[in-house]
Amino acid sequence: xxxxxxxxxxxxxxxxxxxxxxxxxxxxxxxxxxxxxxxxxxxxxxxxxxxxxxxxxxxxxxxxxxxxxxxxxxxxxxxxxxxxxxxxxxxxxxxxxxxxxxxxxxxxxxxxxx
Amino acid sequence: xxxxxxxxxxxxxxxxxxxxxxxxxxxxxxxxxxxxxxxxxxxxxxxxxxxxxxxxxxxxxxxxxxxxxxxxxxxxxxxxxxxxxxxxxxxxxxxxxxxxxxxxxxxxxxxxxxxxxxxxxxxxxxxxxxxxxxxxxxxxxxxxxxxxxxxxxxxxxxxxxxxxxxxxxx
Numbered sequence: 001x002x003x004x005x006x007x008x009x010x011x012x013x014x015x016x017x018x019x020x021x022x023x024x025x026x027x028x029x030x031x032x033x034x035x036x037x038x039x040x041x042x043x044x045x046x047x048x049x050x051x052x053x054x055x056x057x058x059x060x061x062x063x064x065x066x067x068x069x070x071x072x073x074x075x076x077x078x079x080x081x082x083x084x085x086x087x088x089x090x091x092x093x094x095x096x097x098x099x100x101x102x103x104x105x106x107x108x109x110x111x112x113x114x
Numbered sequence: 115x116x117x118x119x120x121x122x123x124x125x126x127x128x129x130x131x132x133x134x135x136x137x138x139x140x141x142x143x144x145x146x147x148x149x150x151x152x153x154x155x156x157x158x159x160x161x162x163x164x165x166x167x168x169x170x171x172x173x174x175x176x177x178x179x180x181x182x183x184x185x186x187x188x189x190x191x192x193x194x195x196x197x198x199x200x201x202x203x204x205x206x207x208x209x210x211x212x213x214x215x216x217x218x219x220x221x222x223x224x225x226x227x228x229x230x231x232x233x234x235x236x237x238x239x240x241x242x243x244x245x246x247x248x249x250x251x252x253x254x255x256x257x258x259x260x261x262x263x264x265x266x267x268x269x270x271x272x273x274x275x276x277x278x279x280x281x282x283x284x
Binding site: 003005008009012015016022025026028032036037 | 133137138142146150158159162163170171222223226227230249276279280
């Protein structure tokens with residue numbers, strides 16, 4: 001059943017049916033595409049890598065564009081934390097081993113006499 | 115193989131001039147669709163031009179795998195780019211009146227575009243896109259490919275969009 005909403009929609013679609021790009025639109029697009037081709041071939045591998053990276057970045061959803069830098073920062077922080085934690089554990093283990101060795105020596109040979 | 119698919123294949127093999135066939139065959143429809151989303155021909159031209167460059171890059175880098183028709187794929191790129199540009203414009207609070215300062219002898223068309231865009235303004239992006247693609251004569255199954263959802267989901271979005279527009283009127 002048609003009502004005012006359908007009529008308004010159809011009227012607006014009709015009024016915008018002949019919307020067209022400007023006469024030089026195809027030429028503009030082709031020159032942009034040709035610039036892209038020249039930039040790609042002049043830059044060689046680096047330009048191509050940048051183009052691929054830009055393409056991948058461009059294809060990401062907006063939420064992911066925010067999440068990727070945050071995730072990268074978290075990953076770097078995790079690695080730094082892991083290195084420090086590993087060093088702390090290592091130091092603690094060495095200290096414990098030294099203490100144990102001294103205890104064994106003291107038990108076997110008695111206290112050191114100067 | 116259609117002439118568009120054939121042209122896309124030639125572009126993939128390095129024939130830049132074949133891309134002109136793709137542009138000439140699809141530009142009119144894509145600019146009209148983008149203009150209806152954006153409410154402005156000038157902005158739509160920028161969005162569609164950028165989309166064509168993106169599509170060209172994807173073809174050259176082998177990122178178009180021909181699972182979809184070339185035209186459907188281009189529609190997907192243009193719809194996403196138009197919706198993104200619209201959101202960006204909303205964030206920067208650019209008024210439509212500042213965008214299309216002069217459209218040669220097409221004042222009525224400009225007014226209708228703005229009325230259409232602002233009328234559909236409160237619809238969610240997916241409903242607005244589905245409604246305008248359907249209005250352009252695209253079958254629901256193909257709209258599903260453009261929007262990345264099932265045919266059923268498209269029909270649901272169309273029903274919701276119409277209901278929302280009716281509700282706003284009353």
